[in-house]
Amino acid sequence: MAKATSKSAKKKSKADAKKTKNAKNAKNAKNTKKTKKKAGAATKASGPKRNGKQIPFVDYLVLGKTPYLRANECKSCAARFFDRRNACASCSGTEFKRARVKNRGIVTSFSIVAMGPQPYVSAIVDCDGTSVRTTLIGVEPTPEKVTLGMPVKLATYPMGLDTEGTEAIAFGFAPA
Amino acid sequence: MASGDVWILGANMTKFGKRPNDDVIDLAAEAAMAALADGGVTMADIGILGVGNLMNAGAGIGQQLQKQVGQTGIPVYNVANACATGATALRVAIMAVKAGETDMGMAVGVEKLAGAGLLGQGGPRAASDTWQPNGRYGALGSTEGRIGTNIMPGVFAQVGMEYGHKYGGTSFELFAKISEKNHAHSTLNPLAAYQKRFSLDEIMNDVMIAYPNTRPMCSGNCDGAAAMVVVSDAKLKKLSRAQQKRAVKISASVLTSDPWQESCQVLPDVNTLTRNAAEQAYEQAGIGPADLDLVELHDCFATAELVHYDNLLLCEQGGAADFFESGAPWRDGSMPVNVSGGLQSKGHPIAATGIANIYEVATHLRGEAKDRQIKGAKVGLAHVIGLGSACGVHILEKAA
Numbered sequence: 310m311a312k313a314t315s316k317s318a319k320k321k322s323k324a325d326a327k328k329t330k331n332a333k334n335a336k337n338a339k340n341t342k343k344t345k346k347k348a349g350a351a352t353k354a355s356g357p358k359r360n361g362k363q364i365p366f367v368d369y370l371v372l373g374k375t376p377y378l379r380a381n382e383c384k385s386c387a388a389r390f391f392d393r394r395n396a397c398a399s400c401s402g403t404e405f406k407r408a409r410v411k412n413r414g415i416v417t418s419f420s421i422v423a424m425g426p427q428p429y430v431s432a433i434v435d436c437d438g439t440s441v442r443t444t445l446i447g448v449e450p451t452p453e454k455v456t457l458g459m460p461v462k463l464a465t466y467p468m469g470l471d472t473e474g475t476e477a478i479a480f481g482f483a484p485a
Numbered sequence: 486m487a488s489g490d491v492w493i494l495g496a497n498m499t500k501f502g503k504r505p506n507d508d509v510i511d512l513a514a515e516a517a518m519a520a521l522a523d524g525g526v527t528m529a530d531i532g533i534l535g536v537g538n539l540m541n542a543g544a545g546i547g548q549q550l551q552k553q554v555g556q557t558g559i560p561v562y563n564v565a566n567a568c569a570t571g572a573t574a575l576r577v578a579i580m581a582v583k584a585g586e587t588d589m590g591m592a593v594g595v596e597k598l599a600g601a602g603l604l605g606q607g608g609p610r611a612a613s614d615t616w617q618p619n620g621r622y623g624a625l626g627s628t629e630g631r632i633g634t635n636i637m638p639g640v641f642a643q644v645g646m647e648y649g650h651k652y653g654g655t656s657f658e659l660f661a662k663i664s665e666k667n668h669a670h671s672t673l674n675p676l677a678a679y680q681k682r683f684s685l686d687e688i689m690n691d692v693m694i695a696y697p698n699t700r701p702m703c704s705g706n707c708d709g710a711a712a713m714v715v716v717s718d719a720k721l722k723k724l725s726r727a728q729q730k731r732a733v734k735i736s737a738s739v740l741t742s743d744p745w746q747e748s749c750q751v752l753p754d755v756n757t758l759t760r761n762a763a764e765q766a767y768e769q770a771g772i773g774p775a776d777l778d779l780v781e782l783h784d785c786f787a788t789a790e791l792v793h794y795d796n797l798l799l800c801e802q803g804g805a806a807d808f809f810e811s812g813a814p815w816r817d818g819s820m821p822v823n824v825s826g827g828l829q830s831k832g833h834p835i836a837a838t839g840i841a842n843i844y845e846v847a848t849h850l851r852g853e854a855k856d857r858q859i860k861g862a863k864v865g866l867a868h869v870i871g872l873g874s875a876c877g878v879h880i881l882e883k884a885a
């Protein structure tokens with residue numbers, strides 16, 4: 310009996326979490342008043358409480374006092390990969406170590422992607438020899454504000470809490 | 486006709502565009518039947534069939550095509566290789582003829598894409614209640630927009646911008662001018678999906694897709710098919726004088742993939758493999774870029790065309806912007822590029838593209854390109870690239 314109750318409670322909190330997510334989406338999409346109202350009510354009713362845990366948006370983002378990006382580096386030729394490899398794509402070596410990517414770099418390419426509801430800047434950043442793909446943050450997405458060769462640095466920002474109160478942290482690069 | 490050469494005997498491409506009343510097999514059959522007729526042969530003469538289709542890669546389109554045009558029991562190779570799928574199907578037929586397995590083969594590339602929107606636009610992942618790391622990078626959600634972009638318009642925009650960072654000389658206006666050229670060229674090509682001429686202002690003020698590419702600077706997804714019959718020189722010698730006169734020599738046929746480059750894991754490197762393919766092709770053909778009378782290259786976006794001037798060695802390294810500004814790649818310039826209108830106007834039915842570009846070059850070498858004919862064209866190059874990557878380069882020569 311107790312089990313059933315807790316299950317249904319969980320179900321309820323799941324449903325609430327979905328509503329919270331809808332609220333976010335609605336805000337982003339500048340949706341109709343009706344949706345906004347409904348979502349607002351749901352958020353008031355029950356918001357997840359912070360549990361003190363954080364989780365990175367991707368596993369190669371290492372959180373902590375000074376967050377950084379971590380690559381798998383080939384022990385023989387120093388080629389770097391953000392995912393796992395069986396053998397190095399550059400030299401066929403099979404031994405890798407973890408390497409810390411420099412937090413500062415320069416924009417070597419970018420595009421202002423305008424297909425979604427909000428334009429955003431996709432960029433390639435050369436972090437002292439390691440190329441990183443990123444979204445530029447803290448800068449207006451216009452060709453006047455974003456320039457090739459501009460210095461940038463790694464920055465993180467919260468994406469929100471899940472039902473257990475864990476906060477997701479994403480990264481971007483911002484003007485340095 | 487040196488021993489070992491392979492020749493194009495028949496070639497065809499359908500009108501590209503919206504073909505609501507034709508299914509994939511109808512389109513493939515239309516191109517295949519026309520290519521056979523163009524070569525003066527039938528399915529009974531064909532010893533191998535290479536068929537490229539990306540959207541139904543598991544559907545055995547080759548076998549379905551046989552049922553439509555002739556089931557002779559020959560081997561069929563269904564291939565998929567991103568945007569280089571058509572060129573890969575053709576390579577299969579060429580390799581079989583070269584290997585002596587047969588003396589005549591056919592390749593068909595076909596796609597139905599009208600209304601599919603821009604290439605590679607993935608949907609978001611399903612939401613869950615707690616953050617769940619997913620996939621190779623343990624991502625908590627779609628990386629699109631969160632970690633830059635991985636979809637075609639943005640990727641190819643970055644390819645062009647990267648060139649600008651490396652060598653300078655690029656601008657939004659320069660990229661738009663490349664598109665202006667191709668749309669102008671398209672007005673002479675009745676097979677193009679779009680034959681509308683755009684002014685530079687119109688192009689620059691159109692809807693922005695991914696800066697610096699506006700809508701007319703992107704290739705349009707559409708329906709279409711292209712087919713080609715290839716023949717060994719030994720067999721060609723036994724055919725009629727009329728067939729021999731229209732045959733086009735395949736002086737080089739090359740397919741490459743990405744060699745390792747530092748940045749290729751975050752931005753596909755379309756440069757190195759194209760350069761490698763071009764160098765191998767010039768070597769195979771025994772000619773240089775200066776010998777080319779026309780080039781059809783893979784302008785899936787205006788930004789891509791610029792870098793391939795350089796990658797195909799049509800200009801000095803780093804000199805693509807100057808090369809364009811000199812007027813060279815216009816149809817009346819010293820190195821006409823994309824006189825078909827390119828993918829920006831002709832359209833881009835993915836698996837058909839890698840054969841259609843070769844069809845275009847072959848048609849000029851035969852002197853049959855009508856209004857858009859490049860006068861006296863004797864040698865041409867066709868280039869195609871599929872992200873990931875696969876690059877096909879073919880060099881064709883007019884029959885002596």
Ligand SMILES: [Zn+2]
Nearest residue numbers: 383386397400
């Ligand atoms: Zn290595």
